[in-house]
Amino acid sequence: MDKLKSLLEEKGIDANITLQDIPDIDLYMDQVIQLFENKFSKSKRDESEKVLTKTMINNYAKGKLFFPIKNKKYSKEHLMLISLIYQLKGVLSINDIKVVLEGINEKIVKEDFKIDQFYSSYLQLTEKNSAKFQVDLQQKVQDAKLEIEKLGDKNHEYLEKVLLITSLAYMSNLYRKVSEILVDDLNQNNKKIKDSSPN
Secondary structure (H helix, E strand, O other): OOOHHHHHHHHOOOOOOOHHHOOOOOEEHHHHHHHHHHHHHHHOOOOOOOOOOHHHHHHHHHOOOOOOOEOOEEOHHHHHHHHHHHHHOOOOOHHHHHHHHHHHHHHHHHHOOOHHHHHHHHHHHHHHHHHHHHHHHHHHHHHHHHHHHHHOOOOHHHHHHHHHHHHHHHHHHHHHHHHHHHHHHHHHHHHHHHHHOOO
């Protein structure tokens, strides 16, 4: 378990596309894929895994997860939305992501919404969450170790890892369920607004 911290650092699991990573010029799809590949390649489980593909981006566009592109190029706003989609897709379905981002897409198109300010707030929260995660993870490692020591089993390292994995999976499920509850609430509110607006 001592090598867990170095493994996490090596994998770069808390990587994010920052505002500084996003160029001031619009990008073609291949350039978007390259940007994401460069940023998240360390976190792949194996070399065959793809961070982002043309098919994925086309599916996001067809699913209306982001507003339409112009001249086959993706703006800074598109890149921020694709970055949010990248993070959300590990937890939520495509339909849920559409519900979450629908209002932001609408604001960008109709209200000249400054998504960079919102995205900056997102990055601030992820930085705080990452710091809390490091502390919490160390505590979970310690808790698993203490529990396994009570068993007095010779194969303690294996059992320690299994206990930690199940504990982390449980926490992950709790966070996923809370996210889904909030998505459902957002969806209900969106339906109420649409139903009450004049045709």
